[in-house]
Amino acid sequence: MELEIVKSGSNETVIATLFDVSPSSKIRDIKKLIHKQKKSLYPDRQALRIEPKGKSLDDDVQLKSISANLKNSKKLFLKDLGPQIGWKTVFFWEYFGPLICYMVSYTRPEILYGKGAATKPMHQVVHYAAVCWSFHYIKRILETLFVHRFSHGTMPLFNLFKNCSYYWGFAFYIGYYVNHPLYTPPYFGSLQINIGLLGFILSELGNFSIHIALRNLRPPGTRERKIPVPTGNPFTTLFNFVSCPNYTYEAYSWIFFTILTQCLPAGLFTAAGLFQMTLWALGKHRNYKKEFSNYPRGRKAIIPFLL
Amino acid sequence: MNRNHPIAKFYLILYNLFQFAGWGMVLYGLFTAAKSGDLNHKKLYENIRLPLLFFQTLQLIEVVHAAIKLVPSSPFLTFLQIISRIVVCWAILEPVPETRSSVGLLLILGAWGLAETTRYLYYALNIINLVPYILTWCRYSFFLVLYPAGVSGELLLMYAALGPIKQRELLFFKLPNPLNISFYTDYAVMAFMASYIPFFPKLYFYMVSQRGKSLAKTTSTKKTK
Numbered sequence: 001m002e003l004e005i006v007k008s009g010s011n012e013t014v015i016a017t018l019f020d021v022s023p024s025s026k027i028r029d030i031k032k033l034i035h036k037q038k039k040s041l042y043p044d045r046q047a048l049r050i051e052p053k054g055k056s057l058d059d060d061v062q063l064k065s066i067s068a069n070l071k072n073s074k075k076l077f078l079k080d081l082g083p084q085i086g087w088k089t090v091f092f093w094e095y096f097g098p099l100i101c102y103m104v105s106y107t108r109p110e111i112l113y114g115k116g117a118a119t120k121p122m123h124q125v126v127h128y129a130a131v132c133w134s135f136h137y138i139k140r141i142l143e144t145l146f147v148h149r150f151s152h153g154t155m156p157l158f159n160l161f162k163n164c165s166y167y168w169g170f171a172f173y174i175g176y177y178v179n180h181p182l183y184t185p186p187y188f189g190s191l192q193i194n195i196g197l198l199g200f201i202l203s204e205l206g207n208f209s210i211h212i213a214l215r216n217l218r219p220p221g222t223r224e225r226k227i228p229v230p231t232g233n234p235f236t237t238l239f240n241f242v243s244c245p246n247y248t249y250e251a252y253s254w255i256f257f258t259i260l261t262q263c264l265p266a267g268l269f270t271a272a273g274l275f276q277m278t279l280w281a282l283g284k285h286r287n288y289k290k291e292f293s294n295y296p297r298g299r300k301a302i303i304p305f306l307l
Numbered sequence: 308m309n310r311n312h313p314i315a316k317f318y319l320i321l322y323n324l325f326q327f328a329g330w331g332m333v334l335y336g337l338f339t340a341a342k343s344g345d346l347n348h349k350k351l352y353e354n355i356r357l358p359l360l361f362f363q364t365l366q367l368i369e370v371v372h373a374a375i376k377l378v379p380s381s382p383f384l385t386f387l388q389i390i391s392r393i394v395v396c397w398a399i400l401e402p403v404p405e406t407r408s409s410v411g412l413l414l415i416l417g418a419w420g421l422a423e424t425t426r427y428l429y430y431a432l433n434i435i436n437l438v439p440y441i442l443t444w445c446r447y448s449f450f451l452v453l454y455p456a457g458v459s460g461e462l463l464l465m466y467a468a469l470g471p472i473k474q475r476e477l478l479f480f481k482l483p484n485p486l487n488i489s490f491y492t493d494y495a496v497m498a499f500m501a502s503y504i505p506f507f508p509k510l511y512f513y514m515v516s517q518r519g520k521s522l523a524k525t526t527s528t529k530k531t532k
Contacts, residue, residue, distance in 0.1 A: 177482075177487045177488060177489075178487065180482060180487070182482040182483040183482075183483070183487055184482075184483045184484060184485050184487055187485055261487070262485065262486075262487060263486075263487040263488070264486040264487060264488040265487070265488055
């Protein structure tokens with residue numbers, strides 16, 4: 001059959017016309033055909049829709065299953081998603097930056113804190129905080145490389161700049177105060193430090209456990225989706241309470257880091273992160289409920305019993 | 308809340324006329340000062356201080372109007388538009404009297420006064436569908452000059468405040484403190500000024516596009532009539 005690929009948002013601009021497309025071909029194949037005609041529009045850059053402003057079609061959808069709904073029985077709308085970049089590249093830079101930014105302030109450079117700052121004494125908790133911070137971001141980089149399975153290969157290039165400025169900016173903002181020569185150590189002394197440290201380590205372990213459980217949920221090379229459930233690992237029990245325990249543990253990590261350092265910028269970072277993760281979690285929670293009619297009822301999105 | 312309910316309409320007409328009168332007072336203060344040739348800013352500010360602060364702060368209620376759907380605008384955008392002026396009034400003009408001798412004061416009073424009187428009169432008459440075309444035209448054309456003038460005034464006032472703020476360490480929060488954070492008001496004001504760079508063109512060109520739509524709509528309805 002013949003397909004007319006029209007620019008999304010317009011009704012006229014024809015980007016490409018495809019002849020002799022087999023009805024059994026999938027959206028993925030159609031994207032490749034478009035790419036042949038339009039070199040700049042590689043498949044990951046394209047989103048195909050039935051309506052000019054409708055939902056984007058999944059790569060696995062077969063043409064014959066939708067051909068009855070097409071306008072003029074041949075129109076598909078194409079939205080250009082803009083230049084794309086690999087997830088792994090984005091993740092690497094957005095996590096590597098914070099490591100560097102924080103470590104720069106940890107060395108107390110003259111340009112930030114004035115002459116002789118590096119030789120002034122540093123409280124023990126400042127060293128603990130630097131270890132926690134580095135551990136967290138090294139863990140994230142390693143998880144990106146070896147644990148996570150991504151269902152989409154790319155994201156818009158703009159996200160690289162957006163995400164990096166968020167993570168790098170906060171890393172520098174927090175590092176600046178925690179490593180400052182005028183830093184005030186925790187009010188409740190070693191009790192507060194121990195609670196912060198222990199809580200942080202447990203939350204990181206919890207977060208890692210969830211990432212492993214999620215990885216094992218999806219067999220390699222597939223895009224199968226299942227309801228996540230607790231495994232033998234006790235940390236994964238949180239799946240009984242929330243849909244996205246990885247976010248819950250992540251939030252716990254930063255709450256304990258804030259307790260450890262008693263630094264308000266770290267608290268702001270916690271709040272900003274919790275806000276963003278709550279939005280993501282609510283979206284995923286909604287998808288789970290929509291996809292699985294037998295989805296556990298008592299489960300919340302991110303905060304047990306609450307939200 | 309149904310905005311077509313007679314009580315809602317009555318309330319909105321009253322509110323808009325009230326604001327119209329308030330900004331009229333500000334404009335009148337500026338006008339008499341200019342007429343007497345005595346633009347002594349200190350005296351001018353004293354004369355218009357109450358209506359300016361009162362009616363500017365009262366605009367916050369428009370965020371509520373938008374939130375309860377009494378008016379069709381977005382509460383967030385409404386808030387954004389109001390907040391910069393609230394900051395200029397309460398965080399610059401009030402605590403830093405030195406700024407009142409800046410030419411920025413004349414600019415904001417003239418720009419805000421003219422823009423708001425036309426806008427509120429337009430709103431009030433629009434509810435009862437009695438807007439003469441000339442008023443629609445004014446409402447959607449004056450801003451082309453008044454908006455940049457007002458923004459320049461705001462920026463000049465903030466710039467004038469930087470020195471005194473730093474000198475008096477106004478609202479500074481320094482290290483060391485148990486929260487391990489610091490706040491330098493002059494830097495905050497500079498950051499606020501920098502935020503105009505992305506926001507000003509966005510809002511300005513949004514309004515230019517609104518102008519095109521509104522004026523086209525009125526002329527076409529006129530023709531069909």
